[in-house]
Amino acid sequence: MAKIVLENLGHSYLSNPKGEHDFALKPVNLTWEDGKTYALLGPSGCGKTTMLNIISGLVPPSHGRLLFDDQDVTSVPTSARNIAQVFQFPVIYSTKTVRQNLAFPLECRGMTPSKIKQRVAEVATLLDLDYALDMPARKLSADQKQLISLGRGLVREDVSAILLDEPLTVIDPQMKFMLRRKLREINRQTGMTMILVTHDQSEAMSFADEIVVMKDGLVQQSGTPEELFSQPQNDFVGYFIGSPPMNMITLEPNLGSLSTEAINLTKPLPAAMPVGNNVSIYQMGIRPEHIVMVDKESDSIGKGTIIKIEHLGVDGVVTLKLPTGVIIKAKTRKHTEMTLGDTFGIRVCKKNALLYIDGTLSSSLN
Amino acid sequence: MLSSKHFFLLPALLTLVAIILFPLLFTVRVSFSSWDVFQSGLDFIGGSNYVRVFADDRFWQSLQRLSLLSIISVSLQYTLGFALALAVWKQVRGGRLLRVLFLIPMMTTPVVMSVIWRTVFHESLGPVNDILSAFGVGPVPWLSSATGAFISVLIVEVWQWTPFMFLLLLAGLVSLPKEPYLAAAIDGAGTWRTFWQVTFPLMAPITIGALIIRLIEASKIMDTVYVLTSGGPGTATETSSYYIYIRGLRDFQIGYSAALSLVYLVIMIISLTIIAKLLLRTLVGKDE
């Protein structure tokens, strides 16, 4: 087990990168602590797979260093890196039984049979695979095969981290929930660092202690799920984390402050920006979860009429049209009591209305 | 629906049946006749041709020889073909060129190449013995001794058909997924273990297909033998097909050769089916 440090780590598939655009992964500094769970999150082509391949040793990075417990492993081959990996499609040794699959990594390392037997038994119990130990591995279902892949990592005592490359893709939806819980429990019980690659923000949010949000090869923000949710550093993170995405309402600079007709909520104009500067775009970001709908007569910062109600089960998403035509979404559990055309007052706690200048969170003013 | 599905299948099926069915039925009929040089035409002599087949030692010996030859040559082709495919699978300098080069022998006409091989193996004027003599070996009676002739045929077969194995196996290798290899590297498996635990099992279906196809083709071997050794010396390299050819088209014992052909065909179908089943069971672990 180890601390993992990415030191100015970047990668370009071109031998001679000219500019930013030539990097599949733009240089980044990150530190991952031992024993925690991490998620690399982003749309396809964002560089998350490149980052994973660099950590696993499949791709040698063109820039920077990778450290495991302060040891430079940048040019160490995969087999010597002490990592384990679970792939999108289950990888098992099809000619072997479950027991032989689990024992394989230890056999390769020349461990004594008695020690192997003991480790395999321990891991099988942890994974609830005891009953299947003597079955041919190829006969198991996809989620059980994924557990075997995981188990081949867990039997080893030298593993620094387990990499999970979209491991839930081929799992039946109803099994996903269970497998995700199992992964968390194993992390708790073994203290093994886990790194999950995914495009699914809800999967990342529920799995990871810390999430790295990526886009176009650039790390957009890295932080706890709570930070990403309540303080998205830019409009992309606001969009990518949370469903529905963060509402972005454009503000007009006038008379020394930023405001909009739509909502009676002003922000002080940043001193450095002269009035009338048309280059910058000012936006207020509000999470749909943070919009409180109250009776239209009561005290509020604005009014909206319901133009759409989506039932999502326990929760619902309500789309509101403000008098100026601005459309925002609110998440509520009272959707069943609402009807189209109703008008509500809107309240937002001041700390939940964030100012973005040209898409970047302006932290000093919030 | 009915008509369109038949549009696809029927032309080929009818053509094949039309071309094959008459000869096959005719062969069955002829096998019950005594058609030969002296008595041409279809009479009926019952199963006496078949009785004769079972007492024909030369036929059974040729079958034994054929089995030995096919099994040895196909095993060699498979092993060498797999080794070659593995060697040029990953990037090698001049890989493209090597691949084309390794494919060429299967594109060449067996009888034509056998003509060349005959000159190569020529005992006094051929280059093989010339080169061997430089090492103080020989002269080796390549085509005039029983063992020499058998080995010559084997060498030519391996030269000609290893590329076919190479082709099928390399085509299989390039389409293998990457993940199992990364998993094996992570598990700490070395080259040897990776081959036996990952490559070989993944290649099992292709292996079976390739072995069966080659065994089928190898069992028909005749062109090479005809040109290279004419089945000799004596009957040392006489294969079943060649023996049937001698009986049928040289001695003109049409009736008897028809019976030989059919016995041979039945044996081939049965043994190839058994081999296919065995391979499936041992390599894929299929239970049915």
Add this chain to the structure above:
Amino acid sequence: MNKFYHTLKTLFLLGWSIFVVFPFLWALSTSFKDANAITSGATYIPWVDFEPSTQGWTSLFTNGSQGINIVGPFIDSAAVTLIASLVSLILGTLAAYGLSRFEYRLGFVKNADITFFFISQRIMPPIVLAIPFFLMLKELGALDTIFGLVLVYVALLLPIAVWVMTDFFAGIPKELDEMAMTDGCSPIGAFFRVILPNSVPGLVVAGMFCLIFGWNDFFFAFTLTFTETQLLPVSIVSLNSSVTPWWSLSAFALISVAPLALVAIVVERYMSRGTMSGAIR
């Protein structure tokens, strides 16, 4: 260890390359020899070991006792192979598509049995068919003609086309034809408008195999043709059994083998791209 493996691999590749090339080089060298050069034992390099002569090559284009004209057999060989390959490819592709997409049933006979029937034709030793073919073609008046040989070669090549194309079609998602049908195509229309344009790699591989096996057949050409129609393999063998002019033999062999070396380049391209994976299994 790694270095050891690498050296072993290089040696193996080198050795095999020499083995593959050797007969060709020998034939090339021999084709420029004359009777003296040959009877004085094995020699290799022209000008150094022997005085080169072009008689081997010129004889191939000369008629009469001094030569064996290769042009006729070459054209006959090409005609038979191309026509038979084309017919087999067309019929085989249609049948393979049918077998991969529809269910056929005739008593206890099902798709798998029909496929096996096609492919099992390869098990049939040529000798089983030779005599009846002889009699059949004689009946049809097609003995010693290109037409007769094409007929026989179709029976020989059809199984290959069916084998390659069945596997290829199995790799094309069924949804593609279904989609064409929902978009208004008849089953036959779906095949021609959608499946066929997407089958080029399979067709190329199947076509190449047909060409190889057609061009290289000797036995049927040997038993079913005599003088009017003569294919390359047969004429070289007849050359072989006579006075054995090694120089002509070698030149002849090289010419007859050359066209298919081009095939090797095409096959390699498809193999490396991985497009053959669907075509061969």
Add this chain to the structure above:
Amino acid sequence: MLQIDHLTTAKAKVSLDNVSFLFEAGNIYTILGRTGAGKTELLRALMGLNPLINGDIKLDKENITKRPIRDRNMSLVYQQFINYPHLSVLDNVAFPLRRQGKKKAQAQALASTMLTTVGLGDFLHRRPSQLSGGQQQRVALARAMVKQSRILMLDEPLANLDYKLREQLREEFPRLVADNQESVILYTTTEPREAMELGNTMIVMHDGEIIASGPPADLFAHPPTKDTASVISDPPISFISGFVRDQVLYFGEGQLAPSEGLQLPPDGPVTIALRPDAIEPGGAFTAKIGLSEFSGSQTIIHLDFDFGRAIMMVEGIETFKSGDNLSISIQAEQMMLFAPDGRNITLRDN
């Protein structure tokens, strides 16, 4: 307008078992079910791709059970992004129009309009393989819609897309089919949220049968059977066995008297169903925290009771330590009861 009666397909791993339904034009029907519930089989049977051993399909009173696929006036979008690989994006969409006999220019004009609607106006001359997954699925959608067929079927069209793309297309979908009045739209999915968001009518399938149908909100609030409740609940609904004796509900060591929110059935065994909103922190019951995870602004807490497992959802992001004990209350008005045969026997006063 589309009437299906007793549709049954040959026994297989997944097969239809006596499925009947009446679909009305202008509606969007979402068909919800787990993998293997028979959703795809239903669509394929309607299309004529899977043979029926029994049943009739009637379109506008006309029996089309035996009609060839191409004359059925239906279109289908697959889960995999399938387009014609050899045709450009424009020709892909023009393909069905050309088969309808339209002139090339007219077909291409219509196709190009439809592609602009789905947001691919700039990609007309690309090959499908040069597009991203989301774009490929848009092409497939455009090809299905351009025909303006009576029945538009979408088989888990978003299942293979990235999370955010899925969200975006889900958002756009109502706009794309907004002016549809004459046709029936069938949309299958495994995700309850998607089914509830997109359909005016939700059909729940299980084991090859339709087990419930109706407006999504109603079905969610009052699932007629235990299976329905289980299929349409995400996060999963928790079932706990209990029994009623003398008008008191017993489960594990807990018990509950009837209240305004929940009346109790006569004595006998019952299954208690708890959705996350039926459990709230603070109260008489003690549970051990198994695991807590975040989902948007909420925290999902997996609870282990002495009588079973359940899930609770708390607004806001809070850290709960696994292994700790937590006192919770169970909201009778959110609780549902099911009879041993699976019927919903929840009775409330209002």
